[in-house]
Amino acid sequence: MKAQSLSAVFAGFFFLPGAVAHPGMEAVLEQLKAQDCCDSTELLGDLLYLHPTDLTPVGRLIEGILTGTTGGESDEPNNSVPELGSTACQADTCCVWQYIVDDIMVYFQDRHGQCTNAARAAIRLGFHDAAGWSKHTGEFGGADGSVVLAPEEAQRRPNAGLQQIIAQMKIWHGKWSSFGISMADLIQVAANTATVSCPLGPRIRTFVGRKDSHIASPEEGLLPSPFDEPDFLIELFRAKTIQPRGLAALLGAHSTSRQRFIDATQFGAPQDSTPGIWDVLFYNQTLGPTPNNVFVMESDKKLAKHPRIHEIWRTFARDQARWNADYAREYVRVSLLGVYNINYLTDCTRVLPRAVRFWK
Numbered sequence: 001m002k003a004q005s006l007s008a009v010f011a012g013f014f015f016l017p018g019a020v021a022h023p024g025m026e027a028v029l030e031q032l033k034a035q036d037c038c039d040s041t042e043l044l045g046d047l048l049y050l051h052p053t054d055l056t057p058v059g060r061l062i063e064g065i066l067t068g069t070t071g072g073e074s075d076e077p078n079n080s081v082p083e084l085g086s087t088a089c090q091a092d093t094c095c096v097w098q099y100i101v102d103d104i105m106v107y108f109q110d111r112h113g114q115c116t117n118a119a120r121a122a123i124r125l126g127f128h129d130a131a132g133w134s135k136h137t138g139e140f141g142g143a144d145g146s147v148v149l150a151p152e153e154a155q156r157r158p159n160a161g162l163q164q165i166i167a168q169m170k171i172w173h174g175k176w177s178s179f180g181i182s183m184a185d186l187i188q189v190a191a192n193t194a195t196v197s198c199p200l201g202p203r204i205r206t207f208v209g210r211k212d213s214h215i216a217s218p219e220e221g222l223l224p225s226p227f228d229e230p231d232f233l234i235e236l237f238r239a240k241t242i243q244p245r246g247l248a249a250l251l252g253a254h255s256t257s258r259q260r261f262i263d264a265t266q267f268g269a270p271q272d273s274t275p276g277i278w279d280v281l282f283y284n285q286t287l288g289p290t291p292n293n294v295f296v297m298e299s300d301k302k303l304a305k306h307p308r309i310h311e312i313w314r315t316f317a318r319d320q321a322r323w324n325a326d327y328a329r330e331y332v333r334v335s336l337l338g339v340y341n342i343n344y345l346t347d348c349t350r351v352l353p354r355a356v357r358f359w360k
């Protein structure tokens, strides 16, 4: 609805003979540009106070992604690495990550090439670690590994269902910790590996170098509940610098989801009829008609109809590429919440497997 009314105004400028720019025009153009791309454009962490001349190439890249001038997807795999343990491998921060990604990828794809329960859990875990942060929590919480490292956080109610993947993260971390990796990075690399392990899933730019915290995220109430009202959820995400369109894009992760604890009588019921595929059916089936075996969360149903979200929801329902681009950009943001050394991270996107772009 919003996009339509804006383009009507936009068209007006060009088809009205003798139209002259007036003060509102720039604002309208600005908004149009944002409509085209995304609506979350705030900087995060150290990028908020670093002087432009102090930015590293990674700092500049991430600044571009966060402000909407650079995409969050990248399709240039280079999975060839020197032998693990060699001097050459030690000299390259991303090298060990190639071995880790190859190791965990096996858990994320079934023999039909679709993504598994471990994959959906890893995607959710990435979100739940990072989402323990808001603009009001300061330099605490966020993508710091605490969802695994602080037992109290793991036991919180919204994290029900994540115990198995948390245990698995500890095993993987134990196996690779002698290479100096952080739990926070393992969680986010696993989330991005899981996403691209789903057919049609985006290949999200992936950074490493986060610091770990054993302290549980500061307050409860930072994670969403499926029984929250849409306006509350919109504000909850805004406090994490995620605007409504960004929220709509992120919710598409429920394309690969299966609920177990909202309604135990429908244990394992998926949120669209193809939970092994990163497709846009979730957007369609949330609006309805909904197939019998599909469970639509109350929060998804209400957000899909919310005036700030409905139009973009319908757009995602018919535009896989649009959704993937928006999701990837927004998830890069999620993966950096509460990270205060963004300028010094390393881009290891190349170690991710190639995206599966077509599915029967």
Ligand code: HEM
Binding pocket: 117, 120, 121, 123, 124, 127, 160, 161, 224, 225, 226, 227, 233, 250, 251, 253, 254, 256, 257, 258, 259, 260, 261, 262, 299
């Ligand atoms: C309004 C925001 C959200 C709410 C209320 C919400 C709520 C839920 C709930 C209740 C479940 C089912 C848990 C269970 O019964 O096992 C779930 C699953 C899941 N969610 Fe969300 N979620 C939200 C946003 C997100 C976001 C932003 C992501 C990722 C970026 C995400 C990824 C997932 C995934 C992948 C699953 C499946 C987990 C599994 O099958 O193990 N969710 N979510």
Ligand SMILES: *[C@@H]1O[C@H](CO)[C@@H](O)[C@H](O)[C@H]1NC(C)=O
Binding pocket: 078, 079, 080, 081, 082
């Ligand atoms: C891939 O990465 C290796 C280093 O791990 C490098 O030597 C090689 O040139 C790269 N290949 C391409 C095609 O960029």
Ligand SMILES: *[C@@H]1O[C@H](CO)[C@@H](O)[C@H](O)[C@H]1NC(C)=O
Binding pocket: 284, 285, 287, 314, 317, 318
């Ligand atoms: C959802 O899919 C059905 C069946 O293909 C189609 O008729 C309907 O228009 C779709 N809805 C949206 C919002 O794209």
